Amino acid sequence: MKKIIVGALCLIIIAGVTIPFVTGLMMEKIVKQAFSNLNTMYSDTGSDVSIEMMRYDRNIFSTEIEWKMRLGSLRAVYGVEEIVFIDRAKHGFTSIVSKTSLEKNKWFTDFVSNKLNGKNPIAISTEYKLSGQINSTITLDDFSMSVDSEIVEIKAGRAVLACDKELKNFFSEASWEGFSVSEKLQVAGISITSSLEMISTYLWDGNISFEVGKSKITGNLEPFDLVNFKGDYTLDVNKDENTISVAATFGADHLMAGSETVENAFVRIGVVNMDVQGFEEFMQLYTEMANTILQEITAAEDDPEKMKTVFQEQMGRTQFQMMTAYESLLKKGLEFQISDLHAQLPSGEVKGDAVLSLNKDMTFAQFIPLVHQPELVVDVFSLKSDVSLPAELVGDNPDLLSPIYPGMQTGLFVKNGENLTHKAETRDSKLYLNGLEVEFN
Numbered sequence: 058m059k060k061i062i063v064g065a066l067c068l069i070i071i072a073g074v075t076i077p078f079v080t081g082l083m084m085e086k087i088v089k090q091a092f093s094n095l096n097t098m099y100s101d102t103g104s105d106v107s108i109e110m111m112r113y114d115r116n117i118f119s120t121e122i123e124w125k126m127r128l129g130s131l132r133a134v135y136g137v138e139e140i141v142f143i144d145r146a147k148h149g150f151t152s153i154v155s156k157t158s159l160e161k162n163k164w165f166t167d168f169v170s171n172k173l174n175g176k177n178p179i180a181i182s183t184e185y186k187l188s189g190q191i192n193s194t195i196t197l198d199d200f201s202m203s204v205d206s207e208i209v210e211i212k213a214g215r216a217v218l219a220c221d222k223e224l225k226n227f228f229s230e231a232s233w234e235g236f237s238v239s240e241k242l243q244v245a246g247i248s249i250t251s252s253l254e255m256i257s258t259y260l261w262d263g264n265i266s267f268e269v270g271k272s273k274i275t276g277n278l279e280p281f282d283l284v285n286f287k288g289d290y291t292l293d294v295n296k297d298e299n300t301i302s303v304a305a306t307f308g309a310d311h312l313m314a315g316s317e318t319v320e321n322a323f324v325r326i327g328v329v330n331m332d333v334q335g336f337e338e339f340m341q342l343y344t345e346m347a348n349t350i351l352q353e354i355t356a357a358e359d360d361p362e363k364m365k366t367v368f369q370e371q372m373g374r375t376q377f378q379m380m381t382a383y384e385s386l387l388k389k390g391l392e393f394q395i396s397d398l399h400a401q402l403p404s405g406e407v408k409g410d411a412v413l414s415l416n417k418d419m420t421f422a423q424f425i426p427l428v429h430q431p432e433l434v435v436d437v438f439s440l441k442s443d444v445s446l447p448a449e450l451v452g453d454n455p456d457l458l459s460p461i462y463p464g465m466q467t468g469l470f471v472k473n474g475e476n477l478t479h480k481a482e483t484r485d486s487k488l489y490l491n492g493l494e495v496e497f498n
Contacts, residue, residue, distance in 0.1 A: 120153070123144075128140070137164055155183045159177075217230045246269065251263065258341075269286045408444070412441050415438065448475055
């Protein structure tokens with residue numbers, strides 16, 4: 058019996074040492090693979106951001122890692138060259154949890170010491186699961202500081218970021234109580250959620266949504282008040298059709314800017330059935346252009362005139378390439394959508410829907426004949442639109458109420474009581490405006 062007990066105790070002791078050692082090995086593999094994948098991602102997108110592991114000290118029950126992120130051209134945005142992280146991890150039996158410190162960043166420690174009386178408001182912890190899942194939690198405590206004689210109050214917040222070691226699937230959920238500046242500016246109730254899958258370097262599938270409960274400006278500035286502002290972005294990749302659709306929704310319960318007010322506003326905007334190859338080519342060119350501009354702006358060293366010149370020159374150099382990239386998206390089935398537009402104004406309600414789609418593959422050159430042969434427009438496009446707005450909003454604008462083309466029998470809008478209404482539709486190779494055919498000939 059004693060031998061059994063002694064043997065069991067020995068097994069427990071061995072397991073107590075062996076398992077944390079093994080989880081430490083697994084963590085090292087996960088971390089190094091994630092770092093490698095992250096650097097590859099930065100490189101593939103042309104970014105000069107990179108991360109470097111400076112020190113990896115693994116023991117039986119714990120690990121300490123020192124690594125840095127070089128911001129490259131992003132230093133023009135964040136004002137620092139690099140961020141150094143110290144991760145101190147405890148090896149568990151099923152996972153490893155590390156605490157991250159920014160103690161080796163003088164710019165950060167000086168900020169905490171000089172502005173926050175030595176109290177660090179940020180805590181970062183990361184859990185490494187044996188499955189390869191990486192979950193990071195960032196918490197922010199309340200703090201306040203003086204900036205240019207104004208009192209800035211930062212409220213509490215929390216963010217959870219999760220991904221796999223391959224960096225293919227990402228999930229995030231963040232909430233922030235907001236901030237205020239001497240009661241002149243108040244922002245409260247901020248939340249963001251996302252769930253994304255990386256299909257390729259420039260192709261993602263998933264959803265991002267956000268909400269701002271309240272945003273208000275008072276004092277000597279023009280008053281501004283925004284309540285329950287919500288937004289949502291969806292990326293939908295159809296692998297069978299080899300297309301991607303992008304949709305965005307925006308809405309707010311109340312908006313007041315100066316003397317203008319809007320209630321219960323909402324709109325959904327979508328670009329549907331974009332060719333995947335054309336979309337990736339466009340995103341690659343756009344990313345390369347943005348990276349180049351950022352790098353050249355960084356080199357301009359805060360010279361506004363030089364920055365302006367750099368931006369103009371870069372846009373000039375890439376203008377033709379951008380046009381070529383846009384043209385690669387002009388495939389049959391491409392569709393632009395504005396749907397469920399509605400808003401309540403003091404003068405009345407605005408409502409609208411519109412869908413414009415391509416009936417065939419096009420180039421920019423093929424659009425030129427439409428100027429002199431407008432009857433061809435119904436072969437190229439399909440259209441359906443329905444809009445209503447208060448007549449008081451636009452007054453007696455002749456450009457809206459009178460025909461602007463000889464074949465039109467009405468203006469773009471017609472008067473209908475207190476409202477102006479518009480309806481357009483292509484049907485049977487004809488265009489109908491407000492119920493009447495547009496005579497192109």
